[in-house]
Amino acid sequence: MASEPLVSIENLTVQFRTDRGWATATESVSFDIGDGDCLGVVGESGSGKSVTALSILRLHARGTSRFNSGTIRYDGRDLLRASERDMRAIRGRDIAMVFQDPMSSLNPVLTICDQISETLMLHRGLSRIEARKRAIELLDLVRIADAARRVDEYPHRFSGGMRQRVMIAIAIACRPRLLIADEPTTALDVTIQAQILELLRDLRTELNMAVMLISHDLGVIAEFARRVVVMYAGRVVEDAPVDVLFRKAMHPYTEGLMASMPALDGPVRRLYSIPGRIPDINEQVAGCRFSPRCGHAEAVCLTAMPDLVPVSPDHRVRCAPRTRTTGAG
Ligand SMILES: Nc1ncnc2c1ncn2[C@@H]1O[C@H](COP(=O)(O)OP(=O)(O)O)[C@@H](O)[C@H]1O
Numbered sequence: 001m002a003s004e005p006l007v008s009i010e011n012l013t014v015q016f017r018t019d020r021g022w023a024t025a026t027e028s029v030s031f032d033i034g035d036g037d038c039l040g041v042v043g044e045s046g047s048g049k050s051v052t053a054l055s056i057l058r059l060h061a062r063g064t065s066r067f068n069s070g071t072i073r074y075d076g077r078d079l080l081r082a083s084e085r086d087m088r089a090i091r092g093r094d095i096a097m098v099f100q101d102p103m104s105s106l107n108p109v110l111t112i113c114d115q116i117s118e119t120l121m122l123h124r125g126l127s128r129i130e131a132r133k134r135a136i137e138l139l140d141l142v143r144i145a146d147a148a149r150r151v152d153e154y155p156h157r158f159s160g161g162m163r164q165r166v167m168i169a170i171a172i173a174c175r176p177r178l179l180i181a182d183e184p185t186t187a188l189d190v191t192i193q194a195q196i197l198e199l200l201r202d203l204r205t206e207l208n209m210a211v212m213l214i215s216h217d218l219g220v221i222a223e224f225a226r227r228v229v230v231m232y233a234g235r236v237v238e239d240a241p242v243d244v245l246f247r248k249a250m251h252p253y254t255e256g257l258m259a260s261m262p263a264l265d266g267p268v269r270r271l272y273s274i275p276g277r278i279p280d281i282n283e284q285v286a287g288c289r290f291s292p293r294c295g296h297a298e299a300v301c302l303t304a305m306p307d308l309v310p311v312s313p314d315h316r317v318r319c320a321p322r323t324r325t326t327g328a329g
């Protein structure tokens with residue numbers, strides 16, 4: 001990438017306190033998010049996607065979590081070492097996040113206007129009247145019809161898809177440079193899912209912000225992202241532009257995810273699923289953490305975790321046998 005990335009995550013290792021001691025949820029996670037980029041992060045549930053996203057905003061509970069190593073560079077600062085005061089300013093204003101469950105993320109006793117205004121008054125210093133005007137504009141922006149009337153309603157009057165639109169309106173209220181959307185469509189019907197993805201795509205260009213879309217569903221990522229980071233058991237296992245990934249995925253886990261995608265136009269068939277399951281964070285796995293589930297595992301895979309190595313300038317993969325035979329050139 002020619003220009004400086006917007007956010008650069010390097011060597012991020014996050015641990016949680018469990019009843020069996022400190023357990024590693026993500027290990028040495030590194031990737032960049034370019035300015036205005038459209039990045040997808042994919043992996044089965046438990047891969048470390050949310051832990052990584054929450055690290056960017058430093059939203060993990062203190063005392064029960066720790067950053068063992070790593071830096072997250074944003075705007076000349078390391079967010080992992082920024083003051084709590086700086087982080088409060090950055091959250092919502094520079095980097096905003098929407099979560100999976102739009103039903104429980106809104107406060108049931110406040111109107112939509114109150115909830116959007118809160119962030120505008122806090123970060124932008126708008127008056128109540130100015131904030132209301134802006135809240136209506138934001139509802140328009142997320143394509144909620146009849147915004148001037150609906151702004152005074154309470155969340156229970158909104159469907160799941162509409163609530164997610166409100167959450168997105170709140171997230172973009174201060175024009176963040178990065179919007180992190182963590183499984184934003186997982187709780188929604190398929191047709192609503194497509195509409196929300198389309199909205200995110202439109203807003204990304206209209207507002208010129210970067211979007212990091214997290215999903216366990218490679219189909220969702222394929223439709224949305226320009227670049228894809230594949231995570232497995234707390235590690236990045238592959239990172240490539242979406243077209244490169246679909247033409248020549250190299251990690252057996254990525255291949256497994258692809259084989260599990262339902263074909264849109266193909267015959268109805270029983271869906272493939274990768275055998276076995278993702279290890280728990282307390283579980284010790286010797287060598288490559290994917291090796292117990294991998295059809296291509298060789299002796300070397302059982303002894304050491306392979307490094308994430310570049311196979312071309314924009315493609316990295318963590319698979320010893322394959323990067324060895326292909327070479328790094
Ligand atoms: N607060 C926590 N305490 C202990 N373990 C956690 C905590 N948060 C996440 N984990 C563990 O870290 C791993 C990664 O979780 P997560 O990032 O939520 O996965 P994903 O978002 O990819 O589904 C999982 O094994 C999960 O159980």
Ligand SMILES: [Mg+2]
Nearest residue numbers: 049050051182
């Ligand atoms: Mg998650």
